[in-house]
Amino acid sequence: MTTTTAETTVTRGSVGTPHTRVEGPEKVTGTARYAGDIPYADLAYGWLVLSTVARGRIRSVEAEPVLRMPGVLGVLHHGNAPHLESDYVGLLGVRPDPASVVFQHDRVPHAGWPVALVVAETSEQAREAAETLVVHYEEEPHDVAFHAGHPAAYAYDAPHAPAEATKGDVEAELGASALVVDEEYSTPEEHHNPMEPHAATARWDGGRLEVVDSNQGSMWVANELARLFSLDPSSVRVRSEHVGGGFGCKGVRAHQVSAVMAATVLQRPVRVVLTRRQMFSLVGYRSPTTQRVRLGADADGRLRALEHLSLNPTSTVFEFVEPGASVARVMYDADAHHTVNRLVPLDVPTPTWMRAPGEAPGSFALESALDELAEKSGIDPIALRVRNEPRIGPLSGLPFSSRNLLACFQEGARRFGWADRDPRPGLRRDGRWLLGTGTAGAFFPSGAAPSTAAVTAQADGTFTVRITAADIGTGARTALCLVAADALQVAPDRVRVRIGDSDFGQAFIAGGSMGTRSWSWAVTAAARDLRERLALDGDIPPEGITARSDTAEAIGALAAKERHSFGAQFAEVAVDVTTGEVRVRRMLGIFAAGRIVNPLTARSQLVGGMTWGISMALHEEAIRDAASGGLVGADFAGYHIATHADVPTIEADWVDDTDPDDPVGIKGVGEIGIVGAAAAIANAVWHATGVRHRSLPIRPDRVLLAGTGASGA
Amino acid sequence: MAPSTSSGVTLNINGEKYTLSVDHRTTLLDALRERLDLTGTKKGCDQGQCGACTVLLDGRRVVSCLQFAVAAEGREITTIEGVADGDRLHPVQQAFLDLDGYQCGYCTPGQICSAVAMLQEHAAGWPSAVTEDVRPEAGPPPLTTDEIRERMSGNLCRCAAYVSIVDAVAKAATPLEGEAVA
Known part of the structure; x- marks a missing residue:
């Protein structure tokens, strides 16, 4: 036995100081094993076959010729697939995406619907067989054309976002306003595109289903697989140690479900990896939006009326709302306030959460409209926001846990040099470039969800944390190491953090900017408990001493408040009106996002989010072809994301904003970086050219057609 | 006789020789990942658009998803596993x-x-x-x-x-x- 507890007490905490990633050496040497990297004996390869029609029925799947091809082991389709149970609500409070409940019927509700899985000895054989498989369809007319005013639109109450929120009389207040902004904005269909395609390997091992996966929550996926296949939850184990990006699309998808199905039927390990093209129709996406914002203000800029209406398409088989109109419910108050999120079902794949769902497109419209009001009123955009800063939740009436938006604007303005800005548009030139600057506000909800954790003290003086967390590139593994070290009052090199294994118990997912906060809470609780026990008795038996936590009660006891992170975005752009090219020259984001656990990785996340803002403002746009119902150019050549040459110097920093109601003071940094970023860029494009761009992305052809100085775009 | 669809090749990777039989359709990327357990090289798009599978072929960078494994015989291949000098990172x-x-x-x-x-x-x-x-x-x-x-x-x-x-x-x-x- 070893006595270890009292000997080391670090005086300086680890949280708040920069630390390189604990798994960094593995990631830079190629030894980190992602889901598709783990070797299996006797592995078979599954390749999904997707529908080529956008609506109709499968008349037949001609499996026989394919089964005779070399190496082919089986073809699963609606005619022979095992039954799946899909009538349930999962851990996240939503039903499974019907596209993940594979091969249960002959209906095809959208292009790229999974219709079969071909399994073969090698991936080459599986791919060729899948491409050879003939599927006959009975095609029906489809409607994929999304536009404002679609007759099938309806208001939709999401689980945590009521469709409509209202106070006061918008029409009356607009009528009494000295200044009115009334504009429509649109954002396109956008796709997550994590660099690592979805991959899962399923196998049965001694009566237990083992799935090695790439996901944002292994307990979440394990629980849903148990529901789908009617298994005892304890007989399903899902592991996901390294995840090559997620952004909202790595949940329960056709790859895991079809791999489990094939492994069950064939009784051997089966791996299914999605192709990049398949990801464009199988894993969700950010739906396009059309939004209308009406602002009415007194001459001094004080808002009398604020109305934000948002419409997005969903599939015909699942209701998913992109709640763009909800942004105004937190950001700004007005005497009359009206926000509505509406849906229109079309014959398209089901959209899903994508980094800052609702806030990203909603903030583009609202923060652009605020800039338009600043222009009309002659008030500086930051001063306008100061004038409309609410003291309590504009609709809830609840206090803010903390609201440091103005501190962000103040610090950002100082560092960006905002005070020297001439507000007039179209005046600055650098050779062929017109220059402009813009700003926008940002917020993202700060939440925590119940999680469990276990912390073990080992006899050798080290500690092991076990929690079903996911590090999808956020740096969560490293952050939890620092958090545990501080709670244990030891140096972080004595703490090992194990994550991504559903056997570690229930924990929240990497999502909603809630992962690190939720997990840190659980880790802190277990670690503090362990430290107290060790203080009573320092002798550690060979098997170690383990303390466990469950934060459900503590989180349930949190007082109702408006709990959010805030931020101020600044951008400088250069616009060549003869080519239509827009270049972002620099960006600055200042955030009030709780206590920052690891400045090195937190900064990476914030800068990454802001870069997504560049990508959203200038590049990303999935084009849906009305004739086929599918996407045009569903790959990285047809769907542009920002690359090195598009991304200038970007600075992200923060103001002190420790959350007093969180044991570590965390709020979350995963999503707020993108919020407002596209609006700041669009507002800068106006400042450069004198033209408003209300449709994203701000493509060269749009800039060319809009020219300079004319109104509207 | 049916035409052969696979060939024996010897690949020189990170200074080591690997002899194997590969399906002619097998890309260098898939040969590295699925046959030789050199999974540090990643598949991001499998169509030459993302760069995740970049390796060095005779010292020059290529996307290994657009190279057939059989065509890489006789070339010096360096993957991420071969970039460091032993335990010393590049x-x-x-x-x-x-x-x-x-x-x-x-x-x-x-x-x-x-x-x-x-x-x-x-x-x-x-x-x-x-x-x-x-x-x-x-x-x-x-x-x-x-x-x-x-x-x-x-x-x-x-x-x-x-x-x-x-x-x-x-x-x-x-x-x-x-x-x-x-």
Whole structure:
């Protein structure tokens, strides 16, 4: 036995100081094993076959010729697939995406619907067989054309976002306003595109289903697989140690479900990896939006009326709302306030959460409209926001846990040099470039969800944390190491953090900017408990001493408040009106996002989010072809994301904003970086050219057609 | 007799010889990953658009998803597993680690292989689309951040670690400056 507890007490905490990633050496040497990297004996390869029609029925799947091809082991389709149970609500409070409940019927509700899985000895054989498989369809007319005013639109109450929120009389207040902004904005269909395609390997091992996966929550996926296949939850184990990006699309998808199905039927390990093209129709996406914002203000800029209406398409088989109109419910108050999120079902794949769902497109419209009001009123955009800063939740009436938006604007303005800005548009030139600057506000909800954790003290003086967390590139593994070290009052090199294994118990997912906060809470609780026990008795038996936590009660006891992170975005752009090219020259984001656990990785996340803002403002746009119902150019050549040459110097920093109601003071940094970023860029494009761009992305052809100085775009 | 659909090849990877029989359709990427357990090289798109599968072929960067394994026989192949000098990280690897030049890490092997070759291309005087003086006698242009960004643009990073990657490449380039080009 070893006595270890009292000997080391670090005086300086680890949280708040920069630390390189604990798994960094593995990631830079190629030894980190992602889901598709783990070797299996006797592995078979599954390749999904997707529908080529956008609506109709499968008349037949001609499996026989394919089964005779070399190496082919089986073809699963609606005619022979095992039954799946899909009538349930999962851990996240939503039903499974019907596209993940594979091969249960002959209906095809959208292009790229999974219709079969071909399994073969090698991936080459599986791919060729899948491409050879003939599927006959009975095609029906489809409607994929999304536009404002679609007759099938309806208001939709999401689980945590009521469709409509209202106070006061918008029409009356607009009528009494000295200044009115009334504009429509649109954002396109956008796709997550994590660099690592979805991959899962399923196998049965001694009566237990083992799935090695790439996901944002292994307990979440394990629980849903148990529901789908009617298994005892304890007989399903899902592991996901390294995840090559997620952004909202790595949940329960056709790859895991079809791999489990094939492994069950064939009784051997089966791996299914999605192709990049398949990801464009199988894993969700950010739906396009059309939004209308009406602002009415007194001459001094004080808002009398604020109305934000948002419409997005969903599939015909699942209701998913992109709640763009909800942004105004937190950001700004007005005497009359009206926000509505509406849906229109079309014959398209089901959209899903994508980094800052609702806030990203909603903030583009609202923060652009605020800039338009600043222009009309002659008030500086930051001063306008100061004038409309609410003291309590504009609709809830609840206090803010903390609201440091103005501190962000103040610090950002100082560092960006905002005070020297001439507000007039179209005046600055650098050779062929017109220059402009813009700003926008940002917020993202700060939440925590119940999680469990276990912390073990080992006899050798080290500690092991076990929690079903996911590090999808956020740096969560490293952050939890620092958090545990501080709670244990030891140096972080004595703490090992194990994550991504559903056997570690229930924990929240990497999502909603809630992962690190939720997990840190659980880790802190277990670690503090362990430290107290060790203080009573320092002798550690060979098997170690383990303390466990469950934060459900503590989180349930949190007082109702408006709990959010805030931020101020600044951008400088250069616009060549003869080519239509827009270049972002620099960006600055200042955030009030709780206590920052690891400045090195937190900064990476914030800068990454802001870069997504560049990508959203200038590049990303999935084009849906009305004739086929599918996407045009569903790959990285047809769907542009920002690359090195598009991304200038970007600075992200923060103001002190420790959350007093969180044991570590965390709020979350995963999503707020993108919020407002596209609006700041669009507002800068106006400042450069004198033209408003209300449709994203701000493509060269749009800039060319809009020219300079004319109104509207 | 049916035509053969596979061949025996010997691949020279990271200084070691691997002899195997490959399906003619097998890409170098799949041979590395599925046959030789060299899974550091990643598949991001399988169609030459993302750069995640970048390896060095005779010292030059290529996307291994667009190379057939059978066509790589006789070439010197360097993958991410062969970039470090034993336990000593390559300066590019060390700089990625120190400056957080990644997030999820999936594009990282490709970024690092690409950067290693890119620094050699630059040192050899190859111009890029943003090089002002492209005369052969002009020599290597200053390795500005714009040069690095332009030359690294074939490697996508969806986490968007670009700012840190450029910093890392610039830092790694500093000790290489002045070294003789092989």
